[in-house]
Amino acid sequence: QRQRTGAGHLRPTGMTYERMDVSEPASISTGIAQRYATAVFELASEAKKVKAVEADLTVLQDAMSTSDDFRALINSPIYTRDQQAGAITALAKKMKLSPVMANTLSLMAQKRRVFVLPQLVQTLRDIIAADKGEVTADVTSAKALTKTQADKLAASLNKTTGKAVTLHQTVDETLIGGLIVKVGSKMIDTSIRSKLNSLQNVMK
Numbered sequence: 001q002r003q004r005t006g007a008g009h010l011r012p013t014g015m016t017y018e019r020m021d022v023s024e025p026a027s028i029s030t031g032i033a034q035r036y037a038t039a040v041f042e043l044a045s046e047a048k049k050v051k052a053v054e055a056d057l058t059v060l061q062d063a064m065s066t067s068d069d070f071r072a073l074i075n076s077p078i079y080t081r082d083q084q085a086g087a088i089t090a091l092a093k094k095m096k097l098s099p100v101m102a103n104t105l106s107l108m109a110q111k112r113r114v115f116v117l118p119q120l121v122q123t124l125r126d127i128i129a130a131d132k133g134e135v136t137a138d139v140t141s142a143k144a145l146t147k148t149q150a151d152k153l154a155a156s157l158n159k160t161t162g163k164a165v166t167l168h169q170t171v172d173e174t175l176i177g178g179l180i181v182k183v184g185s186k187m188i189d190t191s192i193r194s195k196l197n198s199l200q201n202v203m204k
Contacts, residue, residue, distance in 0.1 A: 033119035036104060040120075041127045043100050052098040054128060057121050058168070059095050064118060065170050074114045085109035125168070134164045138182040142175040142191075157183060 044053040063070045073079065073087055088109040092102035108114045129136045137157050139145070145153065150167055157165040161183060172180075178191035 029116045029119050030123075032113055033116040033123050036108065036113070036116070036120050037123040037127055040100060040104050040124055041131075044098075047100065049098055049100055050128060050131075053101055053124070056095075056097045056101040057125050059097065060101075060117065060121050061168065061170070063091075063095070064121070074117050081110065081112060084112075084114060088114060129166060132164075134166050135161050135183060136166050136168055138168050138170070140170045140172050140175065140180040142171070142173060142177060144171055145169060153179075153181070157181070 040053060041050070044050045064074075070091070073084065073091075079087070085106060088105050089102070092105055097105070105114065105117075108117070108120075125136050135157075137154075139150075139153065150169070154165045154167055165183075174193065176192040176196070178194075179188070180191055180194070181188040
């Protein structure tokens, strides 16, 4: 037997709908990013342009961190496929991205996959670091670290991980002292703001 749903569609009587796992969209994005990142790395390796792609990743990460317009472009569903592709192509040229990365972003825009760009950048950075026997640490601080501070942090992380560490630094002026350091899936948070937020949660 079948019964009519509110939308006018028929479904078997007694059929139940399973609640979708909220982690599924994230896992799908990660899978898509992994495929693109692997393809980019292989193409860059063949063309001996890995260093150029590394520079692209820094430019893209900075844009995602500082530009609300850029984040809206890659995340907002209001843009048509053609609008997004056109904007991405223009931005890639303005950012002076390597041909490998520019072509990849253009393809992603045509396939409506630009929303995975944050995961792509992180995954590709990890792939390149692993290929060099290094590990990348994402470092967020209230103000830019001096060379001495960065060198000391890299040396400390090197002892902890046993690998050469490359720092990717981001400034977040809302932090109240301290650092947020992420190495792979491990996060070290020494910021006062985080401690205050934790305290507020406990007091609620």
